[in-house]
Amino acid sequence: MSVLVASLAFGVISASVLAIASIGFTLQFAVTNVLNLAYAAVMTASAYVAYEVNQAGVVVWVSALVGAAVGATMSYLLNRVVYTPFQRRKASPITLVIVSLGMTLIIEFGTQAFVGGTNVSYTMANGPTLGVGSFVFTGAELGIVAVAVATMIAVHVLIRYTRLGKAMRAAAANRDLARVCGIRTARVVTVTWILSGAVCGLAGVVFGMNAGSFGATSTDIFVVLILAAVFLGGPGEPYGAMVGALVIGLGTEVSAAFIQPDYKDVIAFVILLVMLVARPTGLLGART
Amino acid sequence: MVYYLTTLLVYGGVDAVACLGLSQQFGYAGVTNFGYIIFQSVGAYVAAVLSLPPESANGGFQIYVGGLHLPWPLPWIGAAAAGALVAVPFTFILGKRLRGDFAAVGLLVTALMCNLLVTNFRPLFNGAAGLSLVPQPFSGEATPQGAAYAWAYSAGAVVLAAAVYFFLRRVVRSPYGRTLRAMRDNDAVADSLGANLRQLRTAQLVLGGAVAGLSGGVLVGFITLWDPQAWGYAETIVLFAAVIIGGVGNHKGAVLGAILVPLGFEEATRYIPAVGPPGFIPALQWVAIGLLIVLFLWWRPQGILPERRILLSRAARAGRAVRTADDRREPAPSAMAAGAEMPARSAPAGIAAWRRPGTAEAARRAPGPVLEAVELTRHFEGVHAVDGVSIAFPAGKLSGLIGPNGAGKSTLLAMLAGTLAPTSGIVRYLGEDVTAVPAYRRARMGLVRTFQLASEYKRLTVVENLLSAVPEQRGNSFRGALAGPRYWREQEEAHIARAEALIDQFGLSKLADAYGGELSGGQRRLVEIMRALMAEPTVLLLDEPMAGVHPHLAREIGSQLLGLLGQGLSIVMVEHELAIMDEFADPIFVMADGRLLAEGTMSQLRQRSEVVEAYLVG
Numbered sequence: 001m002s003v004l005v006a007s008l009a010f011g012v013i014s015a016s017v018l019a020i021a022s023i024g025f026t027l028q029f030a031v032t033n034v035l036n037l038a039y040a041a042v043m044t045a046s047a048y049v050a051y052e053v054n055q056a057g058v059v060v061w062v063s064a065l066v067g068a069a070v071g072a073t074m075s076y077l078l079n080r081v082v083y084t085p086f087q088r089r090k091a092s093p094i095t096l097v098i099v100s101l102g103m104t105l106i107i108e109f110g111t112q113a114f115v116g117g118t119n120v121s122y123t124m125a126n127g128p129t130l131g132v133g134s135f136v137f138t139g140a141e142l143g144i145v146a147v148a149v150a151t152m153i154a155v156h157v158l159i160r161y162t163r164l165g166k167a168m169r170a171a172a173a174n175r176d177l178a179r180v181c182g183i184r185t186a187r188v189v190t191v192t193w194i195l196s197g198a199v200c201g202l203a204g205v206v207f208g209m210n211a212g213s214f215g216a217t218s219t220d221i222f223v224v225l226i227l228a229a230v231f232l233g234g235p236g237e238p239y240g241a242m243v244g245a246l247v248i249g250l251g252t253e254v255s256a257a258f259i260q261p262d263y264k265d266v267i268a269f270v271i272l273l274v275m276l277v278a279r280p281t282g283l284l285g286a287r288t
Numbered sequence: 289m290v291y292y293l294t295t296l297l298v299y300g301g302v303d304a305v306a307c308l309g310l311s312q313q314f315g316y317a318g319v320t321n322f323g324y325i326i327f328q329s330v331g332a333y334v335a336a337v338l339s340l341p342p343e344s345a346n347g348g349f350q351i352y353v354g355g356l357h358l359p360w361p362l363p364w365i366g367a368a369a370a371g372a373l374v375a376v377p378f379t380f381i382l383g384k385r386l387r388g389d390f391a392a393v394g395l396l397v398t399a400l401m402c403n404l405l406v407t408n409f410r411p412l413f414n415g416a417a418g419l420s421l422v423p424q425p426f427s428g429e430a431t432p433q434g435a436a437y438a439w440a441y442s443a444g445a446v447v448l449a450a451a452v453y454f455f456l457r458r459v460v461r462s463p464y465g466r467t468l469r470a471m472r473d474n475d476a477v478a479d480s481l482g483a484n485l486r487q488l489r490t491a492q493l494v495l496g497g498a499v500a501g502l503s504g505g506v507l508v509g510f511i512t513l514w515d516p517q518a519w520g521y522a523e524t525i526v527l528f529a530a531v532i533i534g535g536v537g538n539h540k541g542a543v544l545g546a547i548l549v550p551l552g553f554e555e556a557t558r559y560i561p562a563v564g565p566p567g568f569i570p571a572l573q574w575v576a577i578g579l580l581i582v583l584f585l586w587w588r589p590q591g592i593l594p595e596r597r598i599l600l601s602r603a604a605r606a607g608r609a610v611r612t613a614d615d616r617r618e619p620a621p622s623a624m625a626a627g628a629e630m631p632a633r634s635a636p637a638g639i640a641a642w643r644r645p646g647t648a649e650a651a652r653r654a655p656g657p658v659l660e661a662v663e664l665t666r667h668f669e670g671v672h673a674v675d676g677v678s679i680a681f682p683a684g685k686l687s688g689l690i691g692p693n694g695a696g697k698s699t700l701l702a703m704l705a706g707t708l709a710p711t712s713g714i715v716r717y718l719g720e721d722v723t724a725v726p727a728y729r730r731a732r733m734g735l736v737r738t739f740q741l742a743s744e745y746k747r748l749t750v751v752e753n754l755l756s757a758v759p760e761q762r763g764n765s766f767r768g769a770l771a772g773p774r775y776w777r778e779q780e781e782a783h784i785a786r787a788e789a790l791i792d793q794f795g796l797s798k799l800a801d802a803y804g805g806e807l808s809g810g811q812r813r814l815v816e817i818m819r820a821l822m823a824e825p826t827v828l829l830l831d832e833p834m835a836g837v838h839p840h841l842a843r844e845i846g847s848q849l850l851g852l853l854g855q856g857l858s859i860v861m862v863e864h865e866l867a868i869m870d871e872f873a874d875p876i877f878v879m880a881d882g883r884l885l886a887e888g889t890m891s892q893l894r895q896r897s898e899v900v901e902a903y904l905v906g
Contacts, residue, residue, distance in 0.1 A: 037393070093388055098532070098581065099582055105581075106582070110575050112567065116567060116568075117571075220521070224401075263404075263405075263408060273397065276390055
């Protein structure tokens, strides 16, 4: 019983980290139609900058804001300097995936060249704790869950109740039509990359906090979890990504209690492959 | 020094073989296999466990399946076979009609998962530690430590790479290779013209898998160890980088890429002084590969050695007037000029190149409609694009299909041709229910369509575009390709002559060797009509064939098509230009809001108020 409680609790934390990451990824895809596989590399790079700030004596949550800023900047540049020029040339989606893999190598190993191959950890104060049954959430873990909830609410408010959100949905549905309707799609796309980039950077810091220690290549597998969550809910569907993250996060952690933990990510792999083959529009996505 | 040189040669040979397999899949067939490294790895593992003695023999420090201790060349053969076998389940991902980037991600993820499983599941191939002490070929008879052995091994690797190169060249320089490139350029169109996509992709995955497996087997026989770190996802990207940089759609480019990227990078970093912290240079190496990919895709997407244009026209082959792409662009005759070159009156026989003796005869003799839709319906997320349409298209006529935008004309056409599955209803062709018959097979039965949007194969020449549609080509199968030019050359020449006759009639002779992607909009439409005729249709479904074509030429083509009707061809044409319809089409069917509104001749239809209204309102 206590194993189940613990694995559920870990699942909630994993799902929170994953939800933040997946929302950013899916927003990028929705508005720009780019499967940005370099997303996880940007996460790590942001997490590293936040680490440096953290080492300089800044509280980890403030460092996280710095990480978000770095993620926003990098994502903005990535779109502006790389993806948009390729899209203007009408490069095929497959070319963009290859480009994004190239960018993954550049960012991931660029980070490694700077910081070396060793793993690092944030310095975190022991905040308040919360006991649920036999499981005790640490302050950091509570913070992660709170950040995830806050991010989800913020995205919900953004896309439902703001002009920008409406414009984003319009641009996602049909960019050309949105443009002739007077929406400045180029600006919407840029803002989307900045916002989703901030979410991405935040996800990187949160990932690092949850992982305990992280290195430049730590997110290689995590990107699959993101993809699984995104495709489970339907690519480009923010609410789908939230649900997907919950299912994948809980699924991997709970299954880890019953099978060998080494294989826990395989669940996510299998879900992703099944979704890709059987229903690439996702559970919440449109039926084709 | 000897050791260094021979190692270089072996790596070069192995990398070349691996890149050739990827070039075959990615460069020629358009199959973006991001899981490619799995196949090399499987080959290496299988060759290892086939060479290794039973695991009890080495003190049990490593565990694995197999351990058959087989003599050379069985491990290598086993490696190739394993690569081919592992490719089969992959066809489930690539066989589906999936967005290219989604399928690619699926394969990338599969590669990551396989690595994870092999790393964590020790009984299979000794888990994370990997296999080592793999016996080298002839290790019983020869001394693998000696220089002679190293030289022999490197010679073997190079010879093997050459053999694979010539083998794959034979495959791609055949009508079969042309079909692969057609599929790469536009798979939906290839499907509509009789190419069995699933079969083609499966064959390419298996072929590439065997080649990759072989490369793994050769590699492990030399380095004697193999572990999960040797095949991370990044290794696949390295091979892609090699093919992209060397040249996409050119096997020579793949070999060059293999020498430049995997080999060149390993060697270049050897001579860079070790600066920075440990791991600094290897990390930069990866950054450089990433940069190379992005920069090449931007500045030179065709690679160092671009795909070679295959010149098949008389003019080019006679060696005269071989024009460069530059001066071709200047005097490129517009569709209008081309129209002027056409014979004033079409020959009584109509378009000479069309022939379909068998089914066309049957169609003429068979009573009743040649093509029939019964209560055909298609919904898109609640939108009733086509809603219970029943139409019978008569034999030997040019039937017109008109209606305002969004009436469901193209959707109906797509369902008739099989490119789109109906939600409900039946399609009958020559009296036979073909609703469940896939598009490529309907095309082979003589039911051929064209597309509303230009759908030429961009990197096939005009002649090749036409040839790609010819049914029953001897060289258009893997086996036919392997049989070599002697087997298919003669028939191919006849097809080329037919294609050129058609191109002459459509006034595009000067552009016979131009790439599809270099043509103007109107010229593309012409190529498409010609290509459809080369497919020897019994029923031809034309979706706005005259859009963008000069009216003069459109008229000319219309009368040519009318000439074919007498020979047993039946045509269904969607067209917005009512004047054209008035002149050539009889009967005419009017659609609006997914339903059939009326039918009759144009003058009859003009009397009907609901038809006029549909046009005005729609």
